[in-house]
Amino acid sequence: MDEELQENLSRRCHELAGELVARASALNRTVSTAESCTAGMVSSCIASISGASSVLMGGAATYTEEIKERVLGVSPDTLARSTAVSHETAREMADGSRRLFCSDAAVSVTGYAGPGGGTPADPVGTVYLGLSIASGTTSECRHFEGSRACVRLAATARALELLLGTLV
Incomplete structure (x- = not known):
């Protein structure tokens, strides 16, 4: 069942990306x-x-807090107060990406994909997205x-x- 879900999600991602590139x-x-x-x-x-080269300005894979700070300008105070998996961090990551790449819209993703990690308040599967x-x-x-x-x-x-929602 997990393989079928992965296949469906992968197909959905490809469809959405195609629509995004065409519309943007x-x-x-x-x-x-x-x-x-x-x-x-x-x-x-x-x-x-x-x-995609006419649409995608760039992407930053910022897996660690240090790189979130250094590359995207996420505040150390935000990371200390709210953690790397939070609304605040997701918003600062998205702002940092839009600034860094001079794009019209930027999206960020930070969360606990599992199988480890997570907290009682934000268990595995919790993802914060910024726009x-x-x-x-x-x-x-989202969970x-x-x-x-x-x-x-x-x-x-x-x-x-x-990202598609910004293209109206």
Whole structure:
């Protein structure tokens, strides 16, 4: 069953990435990513689509707190107060990506893909996603089921959906 879920999520990611590249190209808009638990899956999915070079400005796989701070400008205070897996960190990661890559929209992903990690408040499968556009930055928390691979694919699909939502 997990293999079937992975296959469906992978297909969904590819479909969303194709739609994102087509729509962003038509609107002359650019995107970027900042990824922790997905470690580049969102940007890789976008890059797998022909024409992505006109849309994808870049992606940062910022797996450690040190790199989140150094590359994206996430505040050490935020990491100490809210942890790396939080709304605050997701928003700062998205802002940092949009700034770093000079994109119109940026998405971030940080969470606990499993099988280890997590907390009582944020168990394995908890993922925070940030979205930064010129008018502001938002974040959301999602809880995904399944294996590590399924959590990462589901988070990738949701990140692509968020980017697509900016292209109206």
